[in-house]
Amino acid sequence: MKLFHLVMWRMSAALIVILTCWAVLFYLAVMEEVNDEVDDSLETYAESLIVRSLSGEEMPDASNGSNNQYFLYEVSESYARAYPRISYRDEMVYITEKSEKEPARVLMTIFQRDDGTFMELVVYTPTIEKFDLQRAILGWIVFLYVLLFLMILAVNAWVFHRNMKPLYHLLKWLEDYHLGDTSVKLDEKLPIVEFRKLNEAINSASERSHELFEQQKLFIGNASHEMQTPLAICRNRLEMMMEDDSLNEKQLSELMKTHQTLENLTRLNRSLLLFCKIDNRQFSDVRTVCLDKLFESYLEDYKEAYSYRRIRVNVDEQGCFRLEMSESLATVLVTNLLKNAFVHGKEGGEISVRFTSSSFEIADTGDAPLDGKRIFERFYKGNSAREGSTGLGLALVKSICNAYDLQITYAFQGGMHVFSVSMN
Template sequence: MKLFHLVLWRLSLALVVVFTVWAGLFYMAIIEEVNDEVDDSLEDYSEQLIVRSLLGEKMPDTSNGSNNQYYLYEVSKEYAAAYPQITYRDEMVYITEKREEEPARVLITIFRASNDRYMELVVYTPTIEKMDLQRAILGWIVFLYVLLLLVILLITAWVYRRNMKPLYRLLGWLDRYQLGHPNEPLDNQTKITEFHHLNETVSEFAERNEKLFEQQKQFIGNASHEMQTPLAICRNRLEMLMEDESLSERQLGELIKTHRTLENLTRMNRSLLLLCKIENGQYMDRHQVCLNELLKHYVDDYREVYAYRKIRVEMELKESFCVEMNDSLATVLVTNLLKNAFVHNVDGGVIRIETSRQAFVIRNTGSEALDGKRIFERFYQGKKKEGSTGLGLALADTICKMSQLQIRYFYEKDLHCFEISKSFQNPSSSL
């Protein structure tokens, strides 16, 4: 979720709570004020009635035309002692003048008359319909809430967008930034202290990364030159020792094993250096490359090697699979997959190559499926195969990611299948 949406969501939720509490308090305040005014009126009216009753004057009609009504009757001393002298309550009463029931405010008071008698006076007057008041208040609160919410959100959005412009400019610059390539300088003028400090920190971080990147590229270049030369010298010296006729068969066998290990170390060194160069963006130049031609060329070169293990090669190049990628990396990708199909094959097996406009698949015979989740990890080999460094498929995966391709492994009909595609497709539909 974007920060802008999160701010608006939390602000809306807070406003709902605030307006709900405010509406409740507002309603209670209105009802309290209305009741207070009506109670004062009832007290005045009841006092007039009590005075007239105590003075023995003629009492007014129980319904005086003003919707105020009263009842006066004698109660026992025990009843008077059991109840408070004055109470207020709301109830529905029948209004004689209107001949209907309406909500009314009722005052009940007990006073002592002459001859030690106790009288109860019930006075009531119609009051507001509280349910109608609640609906009216609710309607206006909803209207007010919607209006204020929209205004507050619009103002908040405007303020947020205006004040967060430096952040969005910085994010845009970071999106366009590419390590090891010419980048435009960060032009993000702002008076906000935090954003100004953030701009300086990001610029310094980018400069440090550029320096480290250049140092790493220089190290890789130097390591490639310095390590390959001693390895080549060691191989040559071993080969010269192996030509010595005075060596025993046991000594010659040990030298052959050492030479084989050194060859494997040399290939591993080349693969690791190539991986580093790819990840450092040293193969950025791209051209339209047709992998069908590369497949034909290298399959012809490897036929003798395949024939040594009686491996049959079947090619079905329906359409040309052409992509924008680096020429050298395209060669590495094809040769690594073809080598992998040979190393992890069985004697007398088959290598089947198929192409289309969107993908090409290399299949080879296999006895059981590999771990599809780990097969592209560096140095993962499953069952150890002679001549394998464990970096071939990792290299292929890195090249595909850099070239906007997808590599996928699946196992079907006793065949290991590696699919290179421009977009993800099902095995059955890609070719």
């Protein structure tokens, strides 16, 4: 969602709440004022009727042509004691003069005559149609909201396009920027302080990145030339020698062992180079990665590759664990933990995997706990190391977690080695 759309959506939601509260308060204030005026009129009329009744004067007609009507009747003392002396309410009453029902304001009061009898006086007068008032207020509120919304939309569109030009230029610059490219720099003389500081920080960061990039390119190039090439030559020569039909079985076996050792050395070299890239954050393929989806894409391949170990795999997906990170490093993170479970898990045992929105946990069956303090050290293999293991798999996982502020823990619970990755 764009920033403009997000701001407009939030402002619209805030306006709906504010205008709704205002409409309710406005309606209550209007009705309070109307009822107050009507109540004053009813009180005056009721007082004149009570004075006439107490003085023994002749009472006026119940309907006097002004739409005001009253009823006066005697009530018991217990009734008089149980009800308040004066009360107001709204109800629909029949107006004799108009021969129809209309909303009215009703006053009920109880007074005592000189002879000790209690009288109840009910006075009512027609009032405004409250439903009509509600509809009128709602109509004006809708009109006001639409008018304000269109005005705010127009003003914000003008403000955004006027004042956010440096931000759009910065985004375009970042889209076109390539690591090591220092030919085009951002303008550091902008009138807006925040954008000026942002451009200065990005220019400084790009310069540092360029320096690190050049250093790493030099290191990686030298390492690749000095190590990978000789290793590849040795492997090729061994493969050519293994194709010689004159070799006996023992010689061929020794060559195969040597070839496997070179394979292990090649993997070790690749791992060390990967460590170097991670430590220097030399990965540009950062995106939103869902670890459970990534895990599913590799699970079947590992099941097939290690099917001879007869390990059962149970996956419990309680949520999608999303992270902003390099997809290639996310793959290394997931596959190293999965491979570790298959390789070091008990044959015929079980692998249990659980995903939540903020964590990833993988457990494999084991006989005894590992050294939790050293399990993530480089080249640490422990007592159950497999042939060909470099001792760098879990160390790589730890390094990746540190690079992206993730926490990885190990525990031995219920006869299972449990590795858990979560957000700090």
